Amino acid sequence: MPxxxxxxxxxxxxxxxxxxxxxxxxxxxxxxxxxxxxKEISWHKKEPAWMTALRLKGYEYxxxxxxxxxxxxxxxxxFDNIYYYxxxxxxxxxTWQDLPKDIKTTYDRIGVPEAEKNFLAGVGAQYDSxxxxxxxxxxxxxxxxxxxxxxxxxxxxxxLVKKYFGTIIPANxxxxxxxxxxxxxxxxxxxxxxxxxVKLPLQAYFRINAANMGQFERTLIIADEGSYxxxxxxxxxxxxxxxSLHSAVVEIVVKKGARVRYTTVQNWSxxxxxxxxKRMRVEEEGIGEWVDxxxxxxxxxxxxxxxxxxxxxxxxxxxxxxxxxGQHQDAGGxxxxxxxxxxxxxxxxxxxxxGGRTSYRGLLQMTPRADQAKAKxxxxxxxxxxxxxSDTYPDMKINNQNVQVEHEATVSKIGEDQxxxxxxxxxxxxxxxxxxxxxxxxxxxxxxxxxxxxxxxRLIQMQMEGSVG
Amino acid sequence: MKKERIIIDxxxxxxNVSLSVKKGKSLIYILLGFKPGDKNITVNLNGEDAEAxxxxxxxxKNGKVNINTFQHHRAPNTKSDLLIxxxxxxxxxxxxxxxxxxxxxxxxxxxxxxxxxxxxxxxxHVDTSPKLEILADDVRCTHGATxxRIDEEExxxxxxxxxxxxxxEKLVISGFLKxxxxxxxxxxxxxxxxxxxxxxxxxxx
Numbered sequence: 001m002p003x004x005x006x007x008x009x010x011x012x013x014x015x016x017x018x019x020x021x022x023x024x025x026x027x028x029x030x031x032x033x034x035x036x037x038x039k040e041i042s043w044h045k046k047e048p049a050w051m052t053a054l055r056l057k058g059y060e061y062x063x064x065x066x067x068x069x070x071x072x073x074x075x076x077x078x079f080d081n082i083y084y085y086x087x088x089x090x091x092x093x094x095t096w097q098d099l100p101k102d103i104k105t106t107y108d109r110i111g112v113p114e115a116e117k118n119f120l121a122g123v124g125a126q127y128d129s130x131x132x133x134x135x136x137x138x139x140x141x142x143x144x145x146x147x148x149x150x151x152x153x154x155x156x157x158x159x160l161v162k163k164y165f166g167t168i169i170p171a172n173x174x175x176x177x178x179x180x181x182x183x184x185x186x187x188x189x190x191x192x193x194x195x196x197x198v199k200l201p202l203q204a205y206f207r208i209n210a211a212n213m214g215q216f217e218r219t220l221i222i223a224d225e226g227s228y229x230x231x232x233x234x235x236x237x238x239x240x241x242x243x244s245l246h247s248a249v250v251e252i253v254v255k256k257g258a259r260v261r262y263t264t265v266q267n268w269s270x271x272x273x274x275x276x277x278k279r280m281r282v283e284e285e286g287i288g289e290w291v292d293x294x295x296x297x298x299x300x301x302x303x304x305x306x307x308x309x310x311x312x313x314x315x316x317x318x319x320x321x322x323x324x325x326g327q328h329q330d331a332g333g334x335x336x337x338x339x340x341x342x343x344x345x346x347x348x349x350x351x352x353x354x355g356g357r358t359s360y361r362g363l364l365q366m367t368p369r370a371d372q373a374k375a376k377x378x379x380x381x382x383x384x385x386x387x388x389x390s391d392t393y394p395d396m397k398i399n400n401q402n403v404q405v406e407h408e409a410t411v412s413k414i415g416e417d418q419x420x421x422x423x424x425x426x427x428x429x430x431x432x433x434x435x436x437x438x439x440x441x442x443x444x445x446x447x448x449x450x451x452x453x454x455x456x457x458r459l460i461q462m463q464m465e466g467s468v469g
Numbered sequence: 470m471k472k473e474r475i476i477i478d479x480x481x482x483x484x485n486v487s488l489s490v491k492k493g494k495s496l497i498y499i500l501l502g503f504k505p506g507d508k509n510i511t512v513n514l515n516g517e518d519a520e521a522x523x524x525x526x527x528x529x530k531n532g533k534v535n536i537n538t539f540q541h542h543r544a545p546n547t548k549s550d551l552l553i554x555x556x557x558x559x560x561x562x563x564x565x566x567x568x569x570x571x572x573x574x575x576x577x578x579x580x581x582x583x584x585x586x587x588x589x590x591x592x593x594h595v596d597t598s599p600k601l602e603i604l605a606d607d608v609r610c611t612h613g614a615t616x617x618r619i620d621e622e623e624x625x626x627x628x629x630x631x632x633x634x635x636x637x638e639k640l641v642i643s644g645f646l647k648x649x650x651x652x653x654x655x656x657x658x659x660x661x662x663x664x665x666x667x668x669x670x671x672x673x674x
Contacts, residue, residue, distance in 0.1 A: 366616075368591070383606040386573065392601040398616045401588040408613035411603045 015296070017110060018269055020238035021102040023210045025128065028086040031212070033079060035059055038182050041085045045151055045185070048158065058171040058181025065175040071361070072299040072328045077273055082214040082245055084183045086128040092149065093133050103127050110236060112205050115451055121200035122147045126217055127207050129185040140198065146191040147202050150218045153189030160191060164220055168251035168279050168307075177277045180216045180249040187217030187248065192227040192258075201230040201263070201449055208237035208244055208272065219250040223258035223286075230261040232449055235296070239269040243298065246272055252280035252288065256310065259287040265452050268296035270326055276302040284310030284339075291447050293320045293456070294329045303361060305334035308342035308373075319348040320444040323356030323388070332362040332393075337370035337403070344375040349441050353384035359391040364405060371402045379409035382440055473497055475658055480506040480527070480534065492516025492544070497653070499662060500525040500553070503669050505532030505561075511539040514547035514575075524653075525553035526646040526662075528669055529561035529593070538567040540582065542575040542608075551582040552649050556642055557593040558673060565597045569612065573604045582612035587619060587645060589673075635674060643670040 027044065029037045038059045042052040067074050093099045096113050107113060107125055116123045122136035124147070131149035140147070146157065154161050171181040188204050208215050223229055237244060246268060254260050260280065268274055274297040282288040290304035306315025317333035335344035350358035360379045381390040392409045414436050422432035438445075438457060445453050473495045478486060480502030486509065490496045493516065500508060502525070512521045523538060540549040549569070557563055569580045586595050599612045619641055627637035646666045653659040 381603070383603060383608075386576070386606045388606060390601070390603045392612070393598070394600070394614075395598040396596065396614060396616060398586075398588065398595040398597075401591045401593065401618050403588075403617060405616040406613070407597075407599070407615070409599075409601060409611065411601055411610040412608065413606045 015239060015269055017236035017267065018239035019109065020240070021106055021209055024100065024102060025086045025088050025210065026090055028083050031081060031083055033059070033082075033084050033183065037084055041183060041185065044085070044087070047154060050162065051154065054166065054171060055182045058178045061172040061178035062175060062182055065178060067175060071301045071330045074273070074299070077243065077245065081242070082212055083210065084214045084216070085185055086210050086213060087130050088127045088209070089130070089132050092131060092152070094135065096133065099132060103132055106207060106209065107133070107205065110205065110207070115203070119200065119449060119451055120203045121198055122202040124149060124188050124204040125207070126186040126204065126215075128210055128213055128215065131186045143196050144193040145196060145198060146189065148189055150187040150189050150220065151185065153220070157189070157191075160222070161189065161220070164222060164251065164253060166251075168253065168281050169249050169277050174277060176247045176275045177249050180218060180247050180277070183214065183216045184218035184249065185216055187219040188221070188231070189219070190221040190229060190231065192223045192229045194224045195226045197228040198230070201232045203232045203234070206233060206235040208246065208268070211240040212242050212244060214245040214247070217248045219248065221252040221260060221262070223252075223254050223260045225255045226257040228259045230263065232263040232265070232452070234265045234267065236267050237269045237272050240271050242271065244272045246274045246276070248276045250276070250278040254280055254282040254286040254288045256284045257286060259289070261289040261291065262304070263291040263448060263452075264293060265448070266294045266296055266300065270296065270298050272297045274300040274302065278302065278304040279307065280305070281307045281309055282313040282315055285312045286310060287314045287316070289316040289318070290333060291318045291444065292331065292333070293444065293448070294331050295322045297329075298326065299328045299330070301330045303332050303334050305336065306344065307336045307338060308344065309338050311339050312341045313339060314342065315344045317346045318444045318447055319346070319360070320441055321348075321350040321358045323350070323352045323358045325354040325356060328357045328359070330359040330361055332360045334363040335375060336365045336367070337373040337375065338367045339369055340371040340373065342370060342373045346377040347443060348379040349444055350381045350390060351384065351437065351440070352381070352388035352390050355387040357389040357391070359393060360409070361393045363395045363397070364407070365397045366400045366403045366405065368399050370400050373400070374404045375406070377407040380440070381409070381411040382437070383411065383413050473655070475499065475655060477501065477658075477662075480504060480508055485509045487511045487513070488521070489513045489515050490519035490521050493518045495520040497522045497524065499650070501662070501665065502527040502529075502534060504530070505534055507535040509537045511541065512549060513541045513543060514549060515543050517544050518546050519544060520548045522549070523551040523553070524649040526649050526666055527553065527555035527563070528646070528673060529555065529557040529563050530673065531559050531561055534561065534563045536565050540569045540580055542569070542571045542578045542580060545575055546577045547575060548579045549581070553583070554585045554646055554649055556587045556589060556646065557595060558589045560590070560592045562594045563596070565599075567599045567612070568602065569600070569610055570602045571605050571608050571610065576605050576607045578605065578608045580608070580610045584614040585645070586614075586616045587642065588616065589618070639670055639674045642674065643667050646670065
């Protein structure tokens with residue numbers, strides 16, 4: 001056993017995607033937001049009139065709504081100091097070689113082209129406001145699967161977009177959904193036809209490059225009856241001294257018997273406000289799953305939700321959060337049981353250290369129609385030092401007698417007994433701590449696609465080495 | 470053994486209750502609720518080694534019941550334990566909000582909080598929100614909440630042994646409520662609470 005116990009970094013605060021490329025945009029709106037800027041974005045995208053009108057409505061709602069009084073500290077978020085639309089290139093590329101050099105280098109360093117070769121059925125890459133690269137395996141497009149950027153979908157599949165856009169998350173849902181409705185750009189549109197199961201994940205990479213950037217991607221996924229799709233998104237950004245804003249809206253429709261899994265590995269740099277609205281509507285016997293990992297950002301407020309509207313629909317939310325110095329992860333999930341025999345499960349794991357703060361915030365609702373519904377929420381939190389903080393804010397609203405609802409949560413530090421056990425078997429303190437933390441998040445990490453799981457474990461291992469250098 | 474201060478309180482009496490526990494002292498607060506009403510209970514654990522238990526048994530027959538609890542750990546090595554069990558009938562609306570807060574200096578503290586609810590009516594409404602705010606690291610906090618109806622298997626077990634359904638229900642419900650005092654050391658008070666709960670349960674079934 002070491003004679004003195006030194007404080008060391010258990011989880012690394014080093015951020016390896018913090019590099020920035022020169023800002024070689026082809027167009028950007030002026031700083032700040034007003035109706036003119038909204039119109040300019042829409043005009044630039046040559047959108048149909050109904051979308052321009054919807055954007056302007058979203059802007060009105062955004063102006064009218066106050067900032068939320070709960071959650072994280074939004075008082076320093078300056079809406080006037082942000083570029084709401086930055087177009088990085090003239091057109092979308094179909095091969096990585098066609099991309100401007102800086103952008104290609106960025107994705108090479110994040111490792112996207114390599115992952116595409118090995119693990120993925122399709123890739124979309126968004127750089128600032130626009131999706132700059134898109135691909136989908138040929139067999140998949142032959143099966144009728146649509147996987148394009150949201151802008152392309154509005155152009156090529158206007159009827160589908162019009163039918164679903166804003167139906168799961170209305171423009172006036174909350175302040176940030178309204179902002180997204182006004183300023184959205186990029187994001188993915190996915191349609192999976194009846195009975196089609198997409199074996200490999202579809203993936204989107206979101207990159208903010210410019211400083212004072214607002215990224216507002218909009219994603220819409222429609223899984224038709226009996227289909228399956230797994231969508232994965234990753235996010236990174238350079239480190240700047242000024243703040244950026246990421247405010248996405250993700251709407252998902254899971255039709256009868258379909259299953260959608262949406263995995264997020266959010267690793268924004270520590271100057272990004274990440275305020276995202278994500279929701280799925282799950283119909284009869286459908287399954288909707290959120291795997292939501294939040295490692296980066298300055299402040300994240302994100303509560304992916306499942307509205308279970310059909311008999312036997314199932315919703316699952318696996319949430320993981322890590323907060324280091326200067327970070328607040330206010331994450332969790334919501335499950336609304338609006339039909340009989342629905343089931344829901346939320347598992348949340350959070351780690352805070354170096355003054356970081358993690359908060360679990362959740363809602364579980366049983367409506368009078370939710371006979372024989374079941375739900376369970378489990379939240380565990382680890383606090384690694386005395387400067388850090390952990391909160392749990394669950395809410396359970398029960399309007400039905402024939403249900404089963406359970407919630408449990410624990411908050412603690414790493415158990416002395418666990419450490420002692422491992423160290424008595426010859427592990428040093430750092431390895432013992434790493435082993436325990438890896439075990440703690442394992443239920444979530446094992447649900448990640450392999451390359452992300454490896455990355456996650458490496459991240460935690462790296463810090464152990466952090467004690468040396 | 471520490472000498473325990475025991476307080477028995479009822480819903481409908483004074484709304485705000487604020488209690489402080491000094492260094493090395495121990496407190497048990499028992500809340501019984503058989504009619505609508507609001508109660509805000511704050512327990513401050515102000516001195517080292519202070520301990521508090523908050524126990525509650527609620528039968529909601531109608532109207533609104535609002536209970537807020539706040540377990541505030543302000544000194545090291547303090548311990549708090551909360552258990553509130555409720556049974557709700559008719560159109561009762563029950564709102565429970567509980568907060569455990571552990572201040573940065575309250576290291577080596579332990580806190581528990583549990584809110585269990587049985588719904589006996591389709592029109593009853595329960596909204597429970599047990600919260601934690603933990604600002605110290607060397608602590609252990611656990612909370613939980615459950616909402617459901619009477620376990621069919623428990624009823625079936627009793628009925629298969631010849632107990633009529635009504636009596637079986639009564640047994641399950643009074644057992645559920647009485648469990649809050651299951652490990653109370655003071656036998657006299659324990660028996661008193663149990664007989665009160667038994668009497669109240671017979672009124673509803």
